[in-house]
Amino acid sequence: MIQVIDLVKKFDQTVVLRHVSADFHDGKVNMIIGHSGSGKTVLMKTMIGLHTFEEGKIIYDLTYPHPTRKDVNDMNENEIQMLHREVGMLFQGSALFDSMTVLENVLFPLEMFSQMSKEERTERAMFCLRRVNMPEHALSLMPAKISGGMQKRVAIARAIVLQPKYLFCDEPNSGLDPKTSLVIDQLIHEITEEYQICTIVNSHDMNSIMEIGDNIIFLKNGEKKWQGSNKEIFHADNEDLDDFVFASNLFKKVKATNQ
Amino acid sequence: MIIKLASGVGQYLYLLKRVFRWPDRWRMFMRQFIAELDKQALQSLPIVFIISIFIGAIITIQGKTNTENPLLPAYTTGLLTRETLLLEFSSTILCLILAGKVGSNIASEIGTMRITEQIDAMEIMGVNSANYLILPKILALVLMMPFIVIISDAIGLLGGYGVAVLTDIITKEDYLYGIQYAFNPYYVTFGIVKSVVFAFIITSMSSFYGYHVRGGALEVGKASTTAVVNSSVTILLFDLILTKILL
Ligand SMILES: Nc1ncnc2c1ncn2[C@@H]1O[C@H](COP(=O)(O)OP(=O)(O)OP(=O)(O)O)[C@@H](O)[C@H]1O
Numbered sequence: 024m025i026q027v028i029d030l031v032k033k034f035d036q037t038v039v040l041r042h043v044s045a046d047f048h049d050g051k052v053n054m055i056i057g058h059s060g061s062g063k064t065v066l067m068k069t070m071i072g073l074h075t076f077e078e079g080k081i082i083y084d085l086t087y088p089h090p091t092r093k094d095v096n097d098m099n100e101n102e103i104q105m106l107h108r109e110v111g112m113l114f115q116g117s118a119l120f121d122s123m124t125v126l127e128n129v130l131f132p133l134e135m136f137s138q139m140s141k142e143e144r145t146e147r148a149m150f151c152l153r154r155v156n157m158p159e160h161a162l163s164l165m166p167a168k169i170s171g172g173m174q175k176r177v178a179i180a181r182a183i184v185l186q187p188k189y190l191f192c193d194e195p196n197s198g199l200d201p202k203t204s205l206v207i208d209q210l211i212h213e214i215t216e217e218y219q220i221c222t223i224v225n226s227h228d229m230n231s232i233m234e235i236g237d238n239i240i241f242l243k244n245g246e247k248k249w250q251g252s253n254k255e256i257f258h259a260d261n262e263d264l265d266d267f268v269f270a271s272n273l274f275k276k277v278k279a280t281n282q
Numbered sequence: 283m284i285i286k287l288a289s290g291v292g293q294y295l296y297l298l299k300r301v302f303r304w305p306d307r308w309r310m311f312m313r314q315f316i317a318e319l320d321k322q323a324l325q326s327l328p329i330v331f332i333i334s335i336f337i338g339a340i341i342t343i344q345g346k347t348n349t350e351n352p353l354l355p356a357y358t359t360g361l362l363t364r365e366t367l368l369l370e371f372s373s374t375i376l377c378l379i380l381a382g383k384v385g386s387n388i389a390s391e392i393g394t395m396r397i398t399e400q401i402d403a404m405e406i407m408g409v410n411s412a413n414y415l416i417l418p419k420i421l422a423l424v425l426m427m428p429f430i431v432i433i434s435d436a437i438g439l440l441g442g443y444g445v446a447v448l449t450d451i452i453t454k455e456d457y458l459y460g461i462q463y464a465f466n467p468y469y470v471t472f473g474i475v476k477s478v479v480f481a482f483i484i485t486s487m488s489s490f491y492g493y494h495v496r497g498g499a500l501e502v503g504k505a506s507t508t509a510v511v512n513s514s515v516t517i518l519l520f521d522l523i524l525t526k527i528l529l
């Protein structure tokens with residue numbers, strides 16, 4: 024579980040996150056939603072420690088070196104590195120290493136951090152690649168040679184290869200067609216439940232929100248305006264949220280039939 | 283302007299502090315290191331060959347035409363070729379050329395990794411990306427530089443010899459006597475010391491400009507130009523300083 028308490032983040036003078044507090048649960052897909060520029064990516068990157076922040080706390084459950092709960096600000100560089108070993112991240116553009124093959128990309132974290140033998144590492148990497156349904160013949164290809172949907176799968180495999188406790192996904196659907204999006208969404212959902220990961224997804228795609236949003240955090244202009252599940256989202260009496268949710272005609276109809 | 287320069291130098295030193303750590307995994311470091319030896323040193327050899335042989339020949343020809351004076355001994359041209367190669371060309375000028383080739387390559391490679399979030403991906407895994415990406419590059423060129431300089435010295439002298447053999451501008455005997463006359467081995471050491479410093483400047487500065495790219499492909503292009511220009515200027519500055527100190 025991750026607890027964000029009263030988080031304030033500024034870039035120079037511009038305030039991007041205004042006193043955001045939210046909980047992110049294990050075994051759930053926690054979704055950060057909101058319009059473009061509302062601060063979703065900044066919140067995510069701040070939580071992982073890629074940005075410093077001005078005020079507030081971000082508290083993680085740590086297992087190494089011993090089980091504790093700790094604010095990122097109180098962690099030293101070593102502890103941050105330990106935390107990062109429990110975190111997997113799926114980037115908006117996949118961020119696969121373009122000088123390595125698909126298989127080498129997934130092997131990389133294992134080669135860096137695991138104590139496994141060469142056979143065990145290959146075994147584990149292959150297991151994860153099979154888990155995301157990568158076809159065998161694509162394993163020796165370079166990332167530039169495979170489709171965007173496949174790149175996303177490889178990135179997921181790479182993110183889960185070290186069995187992370189936390190999985191961050193920045194817009195996992197961007198640039199994918201609706202069908203591939205659905206497949207990736209379902210994959211993320213399955214993996215989250217299967218391994219009881221605390222998954223944080225940021226998205227502005229209503230289809231994925233309805234499909235996999237177990238715990239939804241709605242941001243507007245850097246402020247948290249609402250938190251709830253995808254079952255509650257249509258019944259929330261919240262003007263800002265309605266404005267976001269019903270921006271698409273399809274969901275306006277859903278609202279009409281509901282009433 | 284001065285504040286900007288100072289903060290730039292500060293950032294550069296901070297990056298170097300992250301670069302010079304023991305690698306997390308030696309196996310991974312060696313793999314990168316060997317790849318960099320190939321990419322930066324071996325793949326630079328063709329251009330080093332071509333330029334050195336031409337410059338050696340050209341210095342010999344020009345040296346001869348400019349010293350057409352009965353008072354100067356016949357070995358002057360050979361001597362001049364040797365001194366120019368050892369003192370300036372095979373260290374400074376060669377490094378300026380390598381700054382163009384190696385520097386732009388490094389800056390654009392690291393810059394692309396930055397803008398496509400590959401560096402963020404490494405950091406999130408808990409990898410020290412500065413150490414993993416930059417250290418092998420710096421060590422590879424710094425370590426290979428002495429050999430590159432010696433090769434360039436030798437090829438340059440050979441270029442001059444080619445002029446002696448193929449034309450009647452200068453006789454073989456005069457040239458060979460000239461390049462051995464009053465030989466000071468310290469000049470070779472001097473050239474090597476300088477070039478090692480330059481190799482460090484090229485690799486570390488280009489890595490710095492690549493590592494701090496913000497934006498898109500356009501900025502990567504700009505960063506690679508800045509890397510080449512600024513490392514060239516820095517090389518010339520250090521050439522002046524080192525010549526003052528060491529000669
Ligand atoms: N490195 C930065 N420096 C300065 N301002 C930034 C930086 N990163 C983001 N911002 C600003 O923070 C605000 C929120 O950006 P953010 O990227 O979090 O939006 P987002 O909700 O992820 O949008 P999108 O859906 O388009 O990805 C924007 O106004 C942006 O200009």
Ligand SMILES: [Mg+2]
Nearest residue numbers: 063064065194
């Ligand atoms: Mg974003």
